Amino acid sequence: MRIGLVTQGGYPYVSGDAGLWCERLVRGLAQHEFDVYALSRSRQQEDEGWVALPPHVVGVRTAPGWTADYDGVVYGRRARRRFAECYGELAAVLSTTATTTATATAVGGSGATPPATGDDELDTAVQGGGPDDEADRFASALYGLAELARDEGGLVGALRSEAAVRALEKACRAPGTQRAAREARVPDLLAVAARLERALRPLSLDWYEDDGLGAADVCHAAAGGTAALPGLLARHFRGVPLLVTEYGVQVRSHYLAAGADGTAPAVRALLAVFHRRLAAEVYRQAAVVTHGNAHARRWQERCGADRTRLRTVHPGMDAAPFAEAGESPEAADPLTLVWSGRVEPAKDLVSLLHAFAEVRKEQPRARLRIVGAAAGPEGAAYLGHCRALAAQLFPDEAEGPHTVGDNPVSFEEIGGPEAPTQAAVYASAAVVVLSSVVEGFPVGLVESMFCGRATVSTDAGAVVEVIGGTGLVVPPRNPRALAEACVTLLRDPERRARLGAAARARALELFTVEQNIAAFHGIYLEIVSHSPARHVLLDDSGDPLPFAAPAEARVPGHWTGPAAPVAAQDAPGRPADAPPHPTVPALATAPATSGREALR
Numbered sequence: 001m002r003i004g005l006v007t008q009g010g011y012p013y014v015s016g017d018a019g020l021w022c023e024r025l026v027r028g029l030a031q032h033e034f035d036v037y038a039l040s041r042s043r044q045q046e047d048e049g050w051v052a053l054p055p056h057v058v059g060v061r062t063a064p065g066w067t068a069d070y071d072g073v074v075y076g077r078r079a080r081r082r083f084a085e086c087y088g089e090l091a092a093v094l095s096t097t098a099t100t101t102a103t104a105t106a107v108g109g110s111g112a113t114p115p116a117t118g119d120d121e122l123d124t125a126v127q128g129g130g131p132d133d134e135a136d137r138f139a140s141a142l143y144g145l146a147e148l149a150r151d152e153g154g155l156v157g158a159l160r161s162e163a164a165v166r167a168l169e170k171a172c173r174a175p176g177t178q179r180a181a182r183e184a185r186v187p188d189l190l191a192v193a194a195r196l197e198r199a200l201r202p203l204s205l206d207w208y209e210d211d212g213l214g215a216a217d218v219c220h221a222a223a224g225g226t227a228a229l230p231g232l233l234a235r236h237f238r239g240v241p242l243l244v245t246e247y248g249v250q251v252r253s254h255y256l257a258a259g260a261d262g263t264a265p266a267v268r269a270l271l272a273v274f275h276r277r278l279a280a281e282v283y284r285q286a287a288v289v290t291h292g293n294a295h296a297r298r299w300q301e302r303c304g305a306d307r308t309r310l311r312t313v314h315p316g317m318d319a320a321p322f323a324e325a326g327e328s329p330e331a332a333d334p335l336t337l338v339w340s341g342r343v344e345p346a347k348d349l350v351s352l353l354h355a356f357a358e359v360r361k362e363q364p365r366a367r368l369r370i371v372g373a374a375a376g377p378e379g380a381a382y383l384g385h386c387r388a389l390a391a392q393l394f395p396d397e398a399e400g401p402h403t404v405g406d407n408p409v410s411f412e413e414i415g416g417p418e419a420p421t422q423a424a425v426y427a428s429a430a431v432v433v434l435s436s437v438v439e440g441f442p443v444g445l446v447e448s449m450f451c452g453r454a455t456v457s458t459d460a461g462a463v464v465e466v467i468g469g470t471g472l473v474v475p476p477r478n479p480r481a482l483a484e485a486c487v488t489l490l491r492d493p494e495r496r497a498r499l500g501a502a503a504r505a506r507a508l509e510l511f512t513v514e515q516n517i518a519a520f521h522g523i524y525l526e527i528v529s530h531s532p533a534r535h536v537l538l539d540d541s542g543d544p545l546p547f548a549a550p551a552e553a554r555v556p557g558h559w560t561g562p563a564a565p566v567a568a569q570d571a572p573g574r575p576a577d578a579p580p581h582p583t584v585p586a587l588a589t590a591p592a593t594s595g596r597e598a599l600r
Contacts, residue, residue, distance in 0.1 A: 001032045001524060004216035004234065008065055008227035009041030012050040012057075016041065018222055018247065021516070023051060024316060028517035032524070033058050035216060037207055037230055039065035061207060068201050071154035079148065083158045084167060086144035090196075091171035093138045094273045095181035135284070135304075138277040146203045146233050154204040159197035165189050172270075180269035188266040195271055199278075202229040214238035218527050220520075221282075224289075225250030225275060228282045241287040241531045243523060247315055248440055249291075249299040251279045280304035287527045290520075292441050293462030311523060315441055316516025319508060322450035325427035326504050329452050329497060335366045337486060338429035338453075340422065341444045342375040343383045348458075350389060351479045352435040353409065357393050358483035360408065363490050368409045369418075371425050387411060426451040430496060431489045436460045437476045449507035454496040456485040466511075470503035 005011070011022035026034050034057045040046045046064070053060070075083060149155040158164065168189045172181040184192070207213050213234035221228035224246045234240040254275045263271075283289055283305035290313045291297045301307055325331065337356065341347055349370065356368045374380040390409040412419045419425045426432060432448035432455045439461030446466060448455055455471035457463045464473055472489065474481040489496050509515075 001217045001528060002035065002215065003029075003032055003524065004035050004037060004213045004219040004231075004240070005222065006037045006213075006219060006227065006230045007222045008039040009045065010038070010222060012036055012038060012053060012060060013040065013045050014048045014051055015045055019051070021247070021315060022222055024318075024513050025517060025520055026057060027054055028513065029521055029524075030054065030056050032056065035059040035213075036061070037213065038062045039202070039227070039230075042066050061212065063201075063205055063207075065201065068156045068197075068204070070160075071156045071204065073152055073154045073157055075152060075158060079152050080158075080163070082144070082148050083155075084163060086141050086148060087158075087164055088167040088171065089137060090141035090145070091168045092174070093134055093141065093277065094192075094270045095168075095171040095174070095177040097134050097178070097273045097277070135277065135280055139281050139284075142203075142278075142281065143236055145200065146236065149203045150208070150237070155200065156197070156204055159193070159200060164193050164197075168193055178269065180266045184266035184270070188264050191264070191267045192270050195267070196274065199226045199274070200229075202226065203233065205230065208233050208237045210238070213240055216240050217531075218243055218524055220524075221245065223248075223250060224279060224282055225254070226278065228286075229278075232282055232285055235285050239532075241527045242282075242285060243288050243290070243527060244282055244286045245290045245313070246296060246300065247292045249279075249296050249303075251275050251303055252299050276303060283309075287530070288523055290523065293465050295440075295462045295465070311519075313516060313519040313523070314511050315443075316513035317443065317446055317450070317511050319450045319512050321421070322423045322426070322447060325423045325451040325453075327452075328427065329500055331427050332430050332453065333367070333428050334430050334493060335363060335490065336429055337366065337368045337431050337433050337490075338371065338425060338448075339368070339433050339435065340371040340425055340448075341434075342379065343370075343372050343386070344375040344379040345382050346436055346438040348435045348437045348477065349382075349386045351477055351482065352433060353386065353389050353393055355435070355479035355482035355486065356409065358480060359486050359490070360394070362483075362487045366408065366490065369412060369425070369428070370409065371412045371414065371419050373413050383411070422447060423451060426453055429453050430493075431456055431486055433482070433486065434458060434463065435476075435482060436463075439463060442466055446507055446511050449503035449511075452500040452504040454489050454499040455503065456482065456489065458482070467503070468506055470499055470506050472499075 005022065005026070007016070007018070007022060010016035010019040011026070013019065036057060036059070038060065040062060043066070046062075050060070145155060168184075169186075171177065172184045172189070207230055213219055213230060214237065216234070217240075219231040219234045219240045220243045221231040222245055224244050227250070228242070228244050231240075231242045231244070235242045255272065280303055283300065283303065286309065288309050288311055289300060289305050290311045291300060292313065292315050294312070297310055297312065300310060319326075337359070339349070339352060343349065352368075352370075356366070359366050370386070374383045390407065390411075394408050396407050410418070414420075414422055414425070426448045429448070430453075432445070432453045434442060434445055434455065434457040436442075436458055437460055439458075441462050442457070445455060445457060445463065449466075449470065455467065457467060457471060457473050458476040458478075459473050460476050467473060472485040474485050489499075
């Protein structure tokens with residue numbers, strides 16, 4: 001099988017989001033060929049280079065996602081008219097779409113409220129993701145722009161032109177537009193046009209023909225939203241089945257970022273509609289959409305995903321570094337609580353410190369280790385605040401007048417003398433604590449489960465789904481409940497041992513790299529089995545050769561004789577004398593043809 005893996009800001013770059021799970025997936029499926037299509041995040045990321053690629057990665061094509069050079073394409077009158085029609089239609093959808101709760105939350109408007117899901121964050125963010133006339137208009141405009149880019153050689157200049165801004169202004173001033181769009185000023189329209197230009201850059205790429213994603217059996221997008229655009233266009237132009245994996249739902253990320261960066265209300269409203277419509281179109285066209293937990297699944301369903309196409313594939317984590325700790329529960333200090341992660345306000349260490357003050361009233365010799373580095377400037381300021389609070393709540397204590405005082409709360413970082421590795425940190429814990437108010441997939445919690453440690457966690461994100469019945473869960477921002485749960489486990493070593501053993505068994509069953517790879521392999525086979533044949537085998541006379549590709553043709557090894565000639569089926573624009581695609585993965589590939597394409 002030939003898989004086109006599409007990434008944005010991740011694999012194969014050394015530093016990148018979601019790069020590790022992609023690398024493990026590629027290395028774990030050595031029986032298949034991979035072509036990687038990567039959008040870079042920054043110049044620095046490009047300069048840092050790639051990770052070492054295995055031999056079955058036969059091609060890598062890259063493009064900068066952070067910038068786009070002027071393509072020099074000058075449209076004629078007919079092309080300008082096509083652009084004005086398509087971009088104007090896109091702008092009309094963004095400005096006239098009925099105000100949803102998502103937009104209302106962002107701009108202070110109001111909207112109809114469909115049945116609640118019980119998830120407050122979700123219910124106040126996303127509504128109206130189902131198919132309707134506006135969805136069809138959005139898809140028509142999007143694919144129209146993509147076809148224009150393919151026919152004329154690019155969209156960069158057009159998306160940056162005054163015509164684009166005028167189309168936005170016309171749509172926002174038209175009767176029936178939403179209030180936030182009507183209030184958009186010229187600086188707001190310029191900001192929206194710039195954001196749309198960046199989001200639509202994949203439409204100008206030359207990745208979608210038979211020498212690119214068009215040759216793949218499956219296109220696997222490692223993220224949704226704009227990162228899945230190449231896969232969406234391969235589906236549109238060449239009928240390549242699309243698999244989308246979202247370990248972080250892009251629509252949710254957009255809402256959280258838009259609310260925190262001070263973006264103008266009109267800009268937030270228009271971009272919110274764009275990202276929601278794009279997500280709905282990606283979900284509508286994808287053969288399968290995977291997520292890592294039920295929280296992400298609810299977001300996908302509310303954004304229009306068909307639940308029959310949704311699959312849960314938990315993130316795969318390497319359990320080997322934690323095996324020794326998991327097999328040595330006696331190494332734990334019976335009075336030590338451990339928190340580990342990135343220090344930022346969402347982790348709510350303030351509540352944890354107040355909870356630990358209550359714990360100390362019941363267990364005076366208890367200690368709390370806070371292990372982790374600050375996440376950016378905001379995290380550094382928050383860490384300083386937490387240190388000051390700890391010094392206030394727990395003055396240095398000394399056992400006598402001639403001994404040095406000691407604070408029961410310590411702030412450490414991985415790599416220090418007391419915390420050489422993450423496994424060593426968890427190994428010292430009687431109880432591992434998570435106090436977050438916002439959480440996605442709790443990686444640190446799974447690591448502590450690999451170590452066989454009992455846990456006390458707040459009910460945020462996917463925590464309950466990950467923990468199952470193997471740990472205690474309390475409401476967020478409730479220091480008293482957090483303290484009571486910690487004291488309960490500190491007083492009961494037998495219960496700690498039972499919960500730790502159950503947690504380790506659960507983690508080894510659900511959250512390992514092996515289960516992740518096996519799940520994706522099964523999904524690849526499922527997609528291909530339900531997809532129509534895209535290549536026709538020909539005999540020596542050029543006639544179709546029925547039953548010429550047995551199932552063994554896709555199994556590594558010499559199961560078949562020499563491959564018959566292959567002709568592409570339904571490939572418009574393909575030259576008659578173009579070389580055929582091999583049925584069995586080829587052993588040699590052509591050299592790179594440009595600075596942004598490297599074939600191995």
